[in-house]
Amino acid sequence: MQNVTLHDKSFRPFLTEKEIQDAIKQLAKQLQKDYQDSNPIFIGILNGSFLFTADLVREFEGDCEVTFLRMASYEGTESTGDVQTVLGIKEDIKNRNIVIIEDIVDTGNTVEKLYETLSKEQPSSLKIATLLFKPNAYQKDIPIDYVAITVGNEFLVGYGLDYDGLGRNLKDIYIIND
Ligand code: IMP
Ligand code: MG
Numbered sequence: 001m002q003n004v005t006l007h008d009k010s011f012r013p014f015l016t017e018k019e020i021q022d023a024i025k026q027l028a029k030q031l032q033k034d035y036q037d038s039n040p041i042f043i044g045i046l047n048g049s050f051l052f053t054a055d056l057v058r059e060f061e062g063d064c065e066v067t068f069l070r071m072a073s074y075e076g077t078e079s080t081g082d083v084q085t086v087l088g089i090k091e092d093i094k095n096r097n098i099v100i101i102e103d104i105v106d107t108g109n110t111v112e113k114l115y116e117t118l119s120k121e122q123p124s125s126l127k128i129a130t131l132l133f134k135p136n137a138y139q140k141d142i143p144i145d146y147v148a149i150t151v152g153n154e155f156l157v158g159y160g161l162d163y164d165g166l167g168r169n170l171k172d173i174y175i176i177n178d
Contacts (some may be wrong), residue, residue: 004174006166011157011174013178015149020159020173021055023148027129030060030146031099039063040097043089045114046070047168048103051160052131056101067091071110081105098123101145103160104132115142132156132173133162 001013031040042060045055046068057066067089097119105111111128118126129146137153138144157163158170167174 001172003177004081004167004170006157006163010177011163011167012174012177014156014175015159015173017159017171020149024052024055024131025059025137026150027146028056031056031060031064034094035060035064035097035099036062038097039065040099041065041067041091041093042099042101043070043118044101045103045110048160048162049101049131051168052103053101056129065091069114070113093118093121093123095124097125098127100128102128102130104134104151104156105130105144106134106137108138108142111142111144112140131159132161146157 003010003012005011039062042053042057042064043142044050044066047070047122050068053066053068057064069089100111100114100118102111105128115126127145128142130144131148133144133147133150134153135150142174155163155176156173157176158173160168161173162168
């Protein structure tokens with residue numbers, strides 16, 4: 001693996017495709033155990049979790065529904081703290097088991113907003129699954145129920161994660177060079 005340059009910044013290899021896929025398989029096993037007979041709705045948060053959601057749900061055996069929500073809180077490499085729902089879901093989530101699928105949980109602003117919004121619809125359960133979790137940046141009390149990989153505070157790109165629109169298509173994950 002080689003360094004990549006996106007816009008004005010360079011990034012070095014951090015997690016290989018294999019490490020990512022192995023971690024997803026482990027997380028899928030936990031979801032399988034907890035949800036296999038309950039027809040959960042997996043809600044992927046766009047754009048970042050499109051690849052993770054696709055890979056995760058393919059490891060889940062049994063009935064499940066998959067849908068997507070769009071949120072936004074990032075400009076460049078820093079959270080703006082201003083989270084907005086851009087695109088809603090049409091599925092009825094009342095009395096259903098819901099799993100929010102995030103690419104990365106950083107400050108927690110996004111999951112908090114999602115949690116508040118979706119709770120109002122009275123799902124029978126509401127949990128959060130994330131590929132990457134930055135515990136040292138996290139500022140909220142909502143439990144992050146399923147974490148594939150715990151990371152530090154550095155900015156990452158690849159496998160769905162972008163730097164100002166670029167890098168989502170990379171198979172591996174890269175860390176910023178400073
Ligand atoms: P939060 O609201 O601060 O938790 O940030 C969540 C969102 O910010 C994620 O869903 C990502 O879209 C984005 N984000 C957070 N950290 C990174 C990163 O290291 N690289 C790329 N995007 C990130
Ligand atoms: Mg995101």
